[in-house]
Amino acid sequence: MLKFDQVSFSYGREEIISDVSFHIKKGEFVALIGENGAGKSTLSKLCIGLLKPVKGSVSICDMDTLKTRSSQIARHAGYLFQNPDRQICQKSVYDEIMFGLEYTIADEATRKSYCQETIERFDFDAKADPFHLSRGERQRLALASILAIHPEFLLLDEPTTGLDYRECMQMLQMIEELHHAGTTILMITHDMELVQDFAQRVLVMSEGRLIGNGVAAAIMQNESLLNRASVTAGQIQQLATALGDDFIGAASVETMLERLQYLKRRRA
Secondary structure, rough: OOOEEEEEEOOOOOOEEEEEEEEEEEOOOOEEEEEOOOOHHHHHHHHHHOOOOOEEEEEEOOEEOOOOHHHHEEEEEEEEEHHHOOOOOOOHHHHHHHHHHHHHHOOHHHHHHHHHHHHHHOOOOOOOOOOOOHHHHHHHHHHHHOOOOOOOOOOOOOOOOOOOHHHHHHHHHHHHHHHOOOEEEEOOOOHHHHHHHHEEEEEEOOOOEEEEEHHHHHHHHHHHHHOOOOOOOOOOHHHHHHHHHHHOOOOOHHHHHHHHHHHHHHHO
């Protein structure tokens, strides 16, 4: 689905991405973590062909990004920006959803059908001005305009930033449903609770290099690796570490409760 093979990228003489290799399989949910300036945003643009590698190759949905126009990649891979105001550019919800479809779907009847289907799915007012919507609603609209195209691969850049609790829960429920329906997801995030709750695998970046790639539970327990990437483990993981060997691998509230109940029975 997505493959980086010894990829490097530079702005002028400054190397931003250095010899990065990894493979994301169809249907996986992968998190990308690392400190600010680690190269995550640059890597995300390389994923979908907005930037081209200086060395190595990037393949997404069986397309080589060096040989494929970004508009063609957009038919298969969607990119949700961290700030929806950098993504939304039309004066109505209807026009915003149609905008992406016009560049990716040739048949007019299909475009209109996909647009109407998406408006109903998200319960939008088609005539509403996007910039009169709340921050959370604009984020939902940005996601809706991507999903209208029915992408196989979805790249999420800090999808819950700036959302209140209710909006955050709505967004996460939507993302979880997409993954369960078979969409491959790569999520860039600083929120380790999201990583623990959703990611199957984690990529760890530091100073433009990939320094970790593994199962989420194992990465979250690797304190030295997280320290190298200037990342702090989630609260549950920190508590599990503090409680000692009996709680190794307990990365959720449910698992913590199971361990506590087991210890209680064992000591009774």
